[in-house]
Amino acid sequence: MDRYEGFHEFVRARQQSLMRTAYLLTGNAHLAEDLLQTVLIRVASHWGKLADGGNPEAYARKALVNQSLSWRRRRHVELLGAELPEVAESRQAHDETTVRRLVLLRTLARLTAKQRAVIVLRFYEDCSEHETARLMGVSVGTVKSQTNYALAKLRALTPQEVYR
Structure with a gap:
């Protein structure tokens, strides 16, 4: 029996979803690719246990959050959202939905790593x-407080016109 039996199928089935999560956690497509690759290497190294009754997707999502927080703590990554174009420049070239997305991505980039992780897990991953x-390896109370702080910060930083 191949040690990695089922791993390639798992990657094919879940790669896009995991990549979206990685992007939301990092705010940078290149960093998201690096993050996902790092996590998939970790998943592959534990594949035997995960395939035999584990939950590989939950493990991968937790590893994405932990690794992104670790990178932020070590200042390994640049400021999130630094590569996003200015919204004013985009307003002429893009429709209103794109402008809203750019504003929200720029605003998400200003959250702390834990706040961003909480928002991604609670509202994107549901x-x-x-x-x-x-x-995240924290208490429910921490999740509640970080969600509260993050939403307050998002409301304060996001222009009201985005909500129209």
Whole structure:
């Protein structure tokens, strides 16, 4: 039996979803690719245990969050969102939906790493507070407070016209 049996199928099936999560955590396509590659190497090294009754997707998502937080703590990555174009320049070339997305991405980049992870897990991945706490390795109370702080900061930093 191949040690990696099923791993390639897992990657093919979940790669796009995991890549979107990695991008939301990093705010940079190149860093997201590096993050996902790093995590998939870790998943592959534990594939035997994960394939035999583990949950490879949950493990991969938790590893994405942990690795992105680790990179931020070590200042390994540049400021999130630094490569995003100015919204004023984009307003002429893009429709309103694109402008909203750019404003929100730029605003997400100004959150702390934990706040960004909480927002991505709670509202993009649709995880419960308990699931988010488990994935991040923190208490439910921390998830609640970080969500509160992050949403308040997003509301303060995001222009009101984005919500129209």
